[in-house]
Amino acid sequence: MPHPSPGRITPMSSLNSGTVLSCPECGMGLYLLVKKVTRDGAFKDAVKPMANVPEYMRGGAGPKRCPFCKVGEWWYPPGTVHTLQYGWVA
Ligand SMILES: [Zn+2]
Numbered sequence: 001m002p003h004p005s006p007g008r009i010t011p012m013s014s015l016n017s018g019t020v021l022s023c024p025e026c027g028m029g030l031y032l033l034v035k036k037v038t039r040d041g042a043f044k045d046a047v048k049p050m051a052n053v054p055e056y057m058r059g060g061a062g063p064k065r066c067p068f069c070k071v072g073e074w075w076y077p078p079g080t081v082h083t084l085q086y087g088w089v090a
Pocket of ligand 1 (some may be wrong): 023024025026027028066067068069070071072
């Protein structure tokens, strides 16, 4: 999947608790934010995996693929993520 074009990314300084990180391809919810996070992208300890989604692991390289469709990539460093509520945000 190509990186989303800048015109499709909404700048947000933080993401509130209750935001769902979701797959841009199939739309499945992947991780629920259980507390507010700022855009430095530190999701560890702030996200709860949805059903049948592996625990979020910090670090590692590159975009992370959706475990359901194996196509969608919901995260691009340094902090662009796809959300159910707002689409792509950075
Ligand atoms: Zn997917």
